Amino acid sequence: MTMFGLFLVLGIVTYLSRRIFLRLPGNWLSPRMRNGLTYIPVGIFAALIFPSLFVQGGQAVFQPLLLAASLVCLLLMAISKNVFISFGVSLGLVVLVSLGVIPWG
């Protein structure tokens, strides 16, 4: 199989995984089903966030800097309700520590 043939198959598989459930028939969406669906983002966000903080290269890790930055991000969200500020300040903290501008540990 050529490289473009492989890409075509991967593209189709990826597209179908995104499309299949994107519009369900309306009669499937009972109040209970809707309630369940509103909880999926909670699980998805948790699965995107927690492993990035506690798993690296298949090993469990403890990264105090990232945990502190995460707390800063959540605190700023609670205070400001502004995604830009919370994102910028917490990421800025990690970058400045990584560059050695802010001493850590």
Place this chain on the structure above:
Amino acid sequence: MKSSAQSMAAFKSGLWDALPITASYILFGAIYGMMAMQAGLTSWESLALSIFVYTGAGQFSTVSMIAEQAGFWAILMTICLLNTRHLLMALSVSPYYQQFSNAKVNLLAFFLTDEQYAITLNRFRREKTQEAYIYGVSISLYLSWALGTWLGTVAGQWIPDPASLGLGFSFTAMFLALAYYQLVSLARIVTFLFCGALAVVCALWLPNGLHLLIAGTAAFLIGYMLPSRQEADAAAKEAREEESA
């Protein structure tokens, strides 16, 4: 005329909301482009993967497997596993896509990525679903990923290592900020912590990508088993009536 102005405003709003992530997309797209060249792909092949498949984690896995000369079925299975998360993401936003025609849903489906999902979902939570907004976010992210890939293929050697700068945290920071809006009750906070712990355990033991599917499914089941707000309100009303009787 008014509708067109509203659409334009929603489109611009989408571009603006996606802005914090576009810089990361360009940088990580460039890293992917550089890796793809090292794996032996040509510039056109690297760019084609970004344009036609458009799945960050899947592309990184694909080029590293191509570099290791993995077979077609191994690559396909890996992509299928990584893509399982899209099934649940699509399912959770499906109520917001009910108003769109099939043709529009067919087009919008192509742009469903983790970050697009997070940003648009946050908007749907507080404002009515607008197609122009989804396009604003999607096009911005898509073009920045393609641009990053191209930059990586032509100037890979000058791209800084995001890990050494701590930029890997950019996606976590964005997801955290957006997840905050989901944590509106004790039940949701407990679900968030439970699913996070479950995802960590699964990420340590299971193939890549499955932890998202398992955590998302667990959250769905919790939400499904809990009484919905309407049911809870009705039960409380009934109890009050019984009490007064």
